[in-house]
Amino acid sequence: MLSLKQTRHLRTVLIGSLAWLVALAIFFPIFWMLLTSFKTEIDAFTSPPQLFFAPTLENYIHIDERSDYFHYAWNSVVVSFGSTFIGMLLAVPAAYSMAFFETKRTKNTLLWMLSTKMLPPVGVLVPIYLLFKDFGLLDTKLGLVIIYTLINLPIMVWMVYTYFKEIPKDILEAARLDGATPGQEIYRVLLPIAKGGLASTILLSLILSWNEAFWSLNLTASGAAPLTALVASYSSPEGLFWAKLSAVSTLACAPILIFGWLSQKQLVRGLSFGAVK
Amino acid sequence: MSITSLQAGVNTASDMATGSAGPKLQKRRRSRVGLAMVSPSVLALLVWMAVPLAMTIYFSLIRYNLLYPGDNEFVGLENFYYFLTDEGFVAGAFNTLWLVLSVLAISVVAGVLIAVLVDTPFFGRGIVRVMLISPFFIMPTVSALVWKNLLLHPVSGVLAAVWRFFGATPIDWFTDYPLQAIILIVSWQWIPFAVLILMTAMQSLDQEQKDAARLDGAGPIAIFWHITLPHLARPIAVVIMIETIFLLSIFAEIFTTTGGGPGYETTNLAFLIYSQALLQFDVGMASAGGLIAVVIANIAAFMLVRMIGKNLTDKA
Structure with a gap:
């Protein structure tokens, strides 16, 4: 017969092992991708797959030869940071106005903004494609920046709005009595207080833009194609380059993965529009 | 978009100039500022939603194949x-x-x-x-x-x-x-x-x-x-x-x-x-x-x- 303390200990061990098992299973594809990126192409295709092998860095060293990696990576950086920057310029004043100058229409406006996300991108693919062709925006970074700004704007406004809502109005009143203009209110009072929330909004926008793969696949060819498109180009059956595919994928995902790990708590609040804290 | 943000700037400037305006007037000014600040986002999303959607509706009612340019007659449903x-x-x-x-x-x-x-x-x-x-x-x-x-x-x-x-x-x-x-x-x-x-x-x-x-x-x-x-x-x-x-x-x-x-x-x-x-x-x-x-x-x-x-x- 086990004592109460022992059963409790046994339960913790069991739960812990089960949790580790599940986590390892879910993480396995990423681990395997990382592992494969250090194999030679021959090792990568060997059957059965090997857990132990002579690691090589050749895929990383030659990554730029086959795929012009840095060209695509630079496009990803420009497009995601550009759209996030413009998105914040639009979202912060809008959220400020909605949180502190609430009118009868505010709630409906917020819901309407979110409902634009419900519009499936395919519904507007054709006109956007044709408009982009007419304006010379096809396969340009500017074109992608415009699209990403617009598709992420509703979420950004919602998130910033949620964070601003939590700030007591008294603080703003005090600033106002001291003669602060709305611009000064935002810049001097709100931004410092909502720093964490704004950081997670920026982060989420970066993640969504970095990983976006509908518009980037349809509106770019090679000039402005970001990393999502580079990876997709490996799907064409032009030979087996799985070790290189893994190396490119690892490099394409690593920055965002690390970003995500560091900021998971902040992200949850934003992603659930403040419903979960 | 630029016009409204310009207006926001003008509004705040006039707010500062007439710092001693009555509370009611000030409130109205503030709500105008609020409107000016929210409108860039609303306008951008409105254009983003309305223009392509209107075009999609129009295209869906005509014959339009990129391989046969010019043959764009109205075909209803x-x-x-x-x-x-x-x-x-x-x-x-x-x-x-x-x-x-x-x-x-x-x-x-x-x-x-x-x-x-x-x-x-x-x-x-x-x-x-x-x-x-x-x-x-x-x-x-x-x-x-x-x-x-x-x-x-x-x-x-x-x-x-x-x-x-x-x-x-x-x-x-x-x-x-x-x-x-x-x-x-x-x-x-x-x-x-x-x-x-x-x-x-x-x-x-x-x-x-x-x-x-x-x-x-x-x-x-x-x-x-x-x-x-x-x-x-x-x-x-x-x-x-x-x-x-x-x-x-x-x-x-x-x-x-x-x-x-x-x-x-x-x-x-x-x-x-x-x-x-x-x-x-x-x-x-x-x-x-x-x-x-x-x-x-x-x-x-x-x-x-x-x-x-x-x-x-x-x-x-």
Whole structure:
């Protein structure tokens, strides 16, 4: 017969092992991708797959030869940071106005903004494609920046709005009595207080833009194609380059993965529009 | 856009000039400033939504194939008729629905179970959490290709090796079970999202309530049904809402793995319209399809927004 303390200990061990098992299973594809990126192409295709092998860095060293990696990576950086920057310029004043100058229409406006996300991108693919062709925006970074700004704007406004809502109005009143203009209110009072929330909004926008793969696949060819498109180009059956595919994928995902790990708590609040804290 | 922001600037400047204006006047000025600050976003989204949608409606009513320029006569609802009676539509609608519902069910159930599992402290919980949420940050094209080539491949894939180890014949996933393979990949991407939200929600669960129930003799299953699950209702609703938005237009996973095939087996509406527009150049029919997708998405999602979104703003 086990004592109460022992059963409790046994339960913790069991739960812990089960949790580790599940986590390892879910993480396995990423681990395997990382592992494969250090194999030679021959090792990568060997059957059965090997857990132990002579690691090589050749895929990383030659990554730029086959795929012009840095060209695509630079496009990803420009497009995601550009759209996030413009998105914040639009979202912060809008959220400020909605949180502190609430009118009868505010709630409906917020819901309407979110409902634009419900519009499936395919519904507007054709006109956007044709408009982009007419304006010379096809396969340009500017074109992608415009699209990403617009598709992420509703979420950004919602998130910033949620964070601003939590700030007591008294603080703003005090600033106002001291003669602060709305611009000064935002810049001097709100931004410092909502720093964490704004950081997670920026982060989420970066993640969504970095990983976006509908518009980037349809509106770019090679000039402005970001990393999502580079990876997709490996799907064409032009030979087996799985070790290189893994190396490119690892490099394409690593920055965002690390970003995500560091900021998971902040992200949850934003992603659930403040419903979960 | 620039005009309104300019106006905002002018307004604030005049505010400063007449600093001693009466409170009523000041209030009106402030609300005008508020309007000026919200309008750039509203205008941008309005244009983003209205202009392409109006164009889609127009294109859907004319004959418009990029291969035959100039032949753009008005054809009424012909495009809709052809799209709806195309064999691809029935398959696409069914696959869309099946994909959304399966992934929702899998990710919510798995998400709840995992969130409960990692709620009690154990050795290395921090690392376990990080591993659990990681797939959410992987770009869709990467997860699709890693699954297709490194894991599900019938010759060199890891799963094939596991099958062989147990003496079974490896499954050729993308030939025999293409839609299930896609569901597997997409679920892998979205379970972490559910886990992330629900895991955090679990932390605000009232421990005293649980202890009290336990003292009253409630078992773990009773506690789960009567305390944990009701507590998670709102976060689950959030998970369903956000996942639905993204799942309705799954594209990259299909584009990089099966290309919609074999036949129409993995073609969802998003991919069907894409192939009509950019592969067959039939803008008219693709536009009709786009509008139908919009209608379907609205029926499914607008109810969700009304239901859950109202809830959210009330509490916010």
